[in-house]
Amino acid sequence: MNSTRKIIHIDMDAFFAAVEQRDFPQYRNKPIIVGGTPHSRGVVATCSYEARKYGVHSAMPSAHAYRLCPQAIFVKPRFDAYQEASLAIRKIFADYTDLFEPLSLDEAYLDVSNASLHQGSATLIAKAIKAAIKRETQLIASAGVSYNKFLAKIASDINKPDGLYLITPEQGETFVEQLPVEKFHGIGKATSIKMHSLGIKTGKDLKELPLEMLQHYFGKAGLHYYSISRGIDNRPVNNYRIRKSVGVEITFQQDIKARQDVIAQLQDLMEKALSKVTEKQLVAHTLTVKIKYHDFVQITRSRTLPQTITAAAAIPAILEDLLKNTDIGRRNVRLLGITLSSLESKSGQAHFRQMDLFSDY
């Protein structure tokens, strides 16, 4: 951690709303609010920049947003579409670095300290990623470049939308000094009110307080504030994600119906899923079957086994059993999927082996 790191924070601009405007041309250049309907108790998930002009922002009750901007088009979220776009974006990140940490569908940190592309220039990489995102998804991202996560995140917010901003190690401390405390990531409404009441308004005010006092007022977070007010943030970009499930699915060119066809397809998917699990040195205990009927009605059926799931002869019986309470054979099927979950590492297993009354004799 001695040498200076190069961190990029990518933040998609009005992500859900942008996906809607991309997919539905009639929404373009119009105030779009993705989230609950104005007459529901829902809130705004994201709104387009056209809607933001009216003071609408995310997390605001939809009813309130409607009062501010009655001409806005309220759209129900389509998470499948957002997920798809998000995956496409993550694929782009992977072209530049293995070390990226998605924070949500529309936000991620990338550590490009060891990247060789573009002579290792983080700014050029950020530019290239933005361009690739635009090319591949027709969506706009803002990027922040700096030497740690805290500053990179602040930087990505500066020239939004379609922004790109660099905070160099030399600028870091001065930059933080002039920053109002409420702009600090991790300082929310409650904390900033508390800080204001203590006369702390900017990074500079914060920096002038000794560590003991910060810890006295803010407990554990005190040390974090002490560090970030000096532009220090050593949190690594963490791409270690515990894999929770492995899934494969297939959408048919033409719907299938016959029970034996469905079973055959599921067995095929099962093999693929199992080989993925094995590849990762894992074993699974839960099997989930996903069925989407021709009319897009989707159901899942799931079964957790005490023993690990293998390609054993028992699988057809389990699949048959899972299909019991479904309309398989009666309704056309558009998509099938198999997900294996309750994963654990192969090596962590079987330190002790449970003996079985029937098979160990």
Add this chain to the structure above:
Amino acid sequence: MKFIINREEILLPLQQIVSVIEKRQTMPILSNVLMVIEGDQLTLTGTDLEIQIIAKINIATADPGSITVPARKFLDICRLLPNGAEIKFELQDDKVKIASSRSRFSLSCLPADNYPEFAESELENHLFINAGKFKKALDKTVFCMANQDVRYYLNGLLLNVSNSKLKLVASDGHRLSIYEDNLDQPTGFESRIILPRKGVLELSRLLDDPEAELKVEFSSNNIRIFIKNLIFSAKLVDSKYPDFGKVFQQEFFNQIHIQKQFLKEALTRVAILANEKFKGVTFDISPGSLKMSTHNPEHDEAEEELVIEYTGEPLTIAFNAQYLLDAVSNLDSELAVLTIASNASSCFIDEPGDCGYKFIVMPMRL
């Protein structure tokens, strides 16, 4: 169709029926309860096609007819009406009107004609048993049934009748419970059937009156049990129960006597630091002493030592602490007797003296 009933008369039977009805159904009518009025009797039926429960309730004011209504909604309505409320039920066109004091409900319903018939073969075997006795037999065994095992015959309970002897066996392969009792009347037949897990659990819930006399009828495919005003039916698991006799034909170490309460407490404490999934706890047994120890992937360690009554060779064996706890907790005596096979391949747990039941816990091997 029309009747008036007191909430207390319909609530319990309705609850008993609703518990077999699956929440997720592809046939909407299976989420409904079938209600039939014939003479002065109201009959409620619920099924998931594997199990069926019928309740018969005597009723004073009624017009005959039949209908099916959404079971959970109907139950919730009855449940949330005040104690002792008088409930009026009337079918009007395609709606069921429910009224009580100042509450009014109009419930959508489906015609009774479409309610699926529960197919039963002829039930040639009969026996009678006291509900309290049968409930005790179930309590001592059901906890060992497998749940969703691919060896589907283990997801159930073996009921073995041999003239006047009754034997219940349940096992998930890792442990086994066996319970034996005598019937009051000889049956004159020998038979082995497997009751499905869900049926066993539902049945056990219905045996709340230990005084009741049960009439049990069954064939190789179906079982039907008359419990006071209820009729419980289930399809049987179509398989042979695997042979477990070999586990008894072994050499054993001397018996170990342990105070049940001390054993339970020590096991529970040690298990805190056992591997969360496998709960492995090692027993080092020597004359007069039992040392339990465990560790987990985080390298936490725990140890307990208990005074026991044991004379014989020292031995080491490991168990899933939960299996052992389940077994020990189901003992009626204060003293637990552990008998370990001489190749440490199984452990028998029962009471000192004759008790009619036995638990077997299979060890874990390193």
